[in-house]
Amino acid sequence: MGNDMGKLTVAKVRNAKPRIGKDGQPIKATFQDGQGLFLNCAPTGAKSWILRVQIDGKRRDIGLGAADVDNAGRDAFGPGDDRLDDASLMLKRSLTLAEAREKAAALRKLAKAGADPVLERDRKRKRVPTFAEAAKAAHEALKPGWSVKTAKAFETSLRDHALPKLGALKVDAIGSAEVIRVLSPIWNDKPMMARKVRSRIGQVLAFAKAQGWRTEALPDVRELRSGLSKQKKGGHFAAMPFAEVPAFFASEYAKDAAASRSAMLFTILTAARSGEVRQATWEQIDLEARTWTRPASIMKMDVGHVVTLSDAAVAFLEAYTPEDMREGLIFRGQRGKPLTDMALSMILRDTGQKATVHGFRSSFRDWAAEKMPTIPAMVAEMALAHKVGTATEQAYLRSDLRDMRRALMDAWGRHVAPALSGMSDNVSMIGKAVG
Template structure:
């Protein structure tokens, strides 16, 4: 039984120092609970506990001497029950004892009672604020382009509907409302935004800003109309690739045009090609060693270069110019992604550069059935197999990848390998490049 009573708490006074001035005074209730009276007469509750062998003094709230809390609202008043004990700023004696007992129990279990006290006090941000915080915390693990796209897409397509809502109040219905305007008109973007909304809400849950489960994927699918089939990157049928490359080789050389051709022959991503340097290329070994910094999976990758890819590079630049970026823009920096797209549009094509990876994969499946699918996936720098298979597969299957890429080069650009009957001789190609 505690030493204090309501009357004692109400009548508690500050102490007086040797000079006669009032000083803070503590009145003990027991089990580490004290009421502190400041020189001004203000009263507050304090709990003293041992945490990891050290004394900790934890403030619990002000003293509610008039019975504010349970007594003020009246027995059974719902307004009181809606306020969690740890969030009550003014406590009666009974409430202070209850709160102190809960925190003592947590301390004995090895938890930090101060952290537990403050857990429910965390300010829950709005979705827009959470987007900013998630971007700030996660961007160091992304490429600059991914970080920029993450924030821009959410600010444009999610914040108008979700931005002012608290992250702990967002469920499936709210996400559906945000996605509906773009779900069928911009299906690719809509799916990205849906994923990024999920990332923000997962980040919010990890920070303690929400406790509910993330919106259920099945509920989202049920609440949104069915998207049109497709939505993948527009790809050129692989049978049309040889004619396209032959036609492009017959035109004047430009960095963007040859970057597209190199992307096709290596089945590489646009960003990887735009950042390729001569220092990454070993023409003698016929390899392109790509650093982790330019790779989507953030893992270094070695591309085996076919005769066609090597011939394209050798024709594009003389030996004394093989330094730095291979496909540099007019200002000396990397080409923009749009510059490669523009090269395709100038050629009268509506596909994407990324779509040529799909063309390569289709060709490998249909025309190279004796080579395992895993080889083509590795050539695309995809992770293959289960986690267990990845742990045991120590080879990068380079010899098999070299055979596959060499066959792709002969198929896609026979004129560069000298095996076609009606070809553009390499010396004539080199001559045109020199005149650019």
């Protein structure tokens, strides 16, 4: 609105003084401009703007800021002059008459629309943090609900890939273009990491929006994809056809019992993840009960899981380590430390195989689907330590289907290593434990 719409003028604002009380002392004076805007003049002579509005039938007095009488000349807007936008007005703490009218009009509009003008005023006044600051705040706020592993991965991936480009930017200034600049260098070279970084940037921006640090919608996934090259297909781990696994297992079993090779073979027998095998200890194994109880700390889903060991797996462990040495890590690397993921991968690479260690889980799953049709698919998924069913189904499924999983794993052991399963007298015992 222009400065000719109310009762006050620049001169009146500049010359406004407190009233004098009956005792001769100055008291607050209030001057009405119109449409709920008032100028308060305190006994000290300090002047401030107040907006009076009705919200839910109740009167609210909203402080707009101090009266700026030193820059009153700016009120004479001429052709081509730029007025402050609403965001800038909310941030200003000292306002000329024209600015006070503009700010009052913006807040009145919000009140009429059913919004809370006080919240809007304060939201605009908030200091907007950088992405680096918002990422740190999000990490601190969210990590109580995460595992240590997840919290570390969140922090590390953003530090390595997002902060170099986004760290110094205000969190409300980040859109699709900025996120695309982060993802482009790793989108095809590291597709899995790129998708995780994209998700974690989204978590930070969503957290920032919840804190009132940004009002814009989050970058749309479809929009991000349109700005990135198409990722190559075949992102799954390369797997060996299950029919070829027995010959491969027998060939590797006949070689020396290096810890890395033995760990890979045990991974095949149990359809476990590499990390679970590399961190397996004898204390987790019960040979008599034929179980491997894996704690949540080594599991991808952070939930403990009991593996039913087949006859082949039990025979493998008994042959690999003498009874008097069965403590601590089962498969030990240098200096008794856990093996690295690369140690197992190198065994496969040396054989010329394109399959991955993780791919043997797919081999197992394909075998279960094709060769064990009478076993429900849920059983194979549980054997792989995957979540099964909807949240409701999980709530009602109290059994871990251990008997059916044992039958399934025994059959897999006979398929992979018939000699170790007692199906042949020609059992070549593996060498002593290495390390």
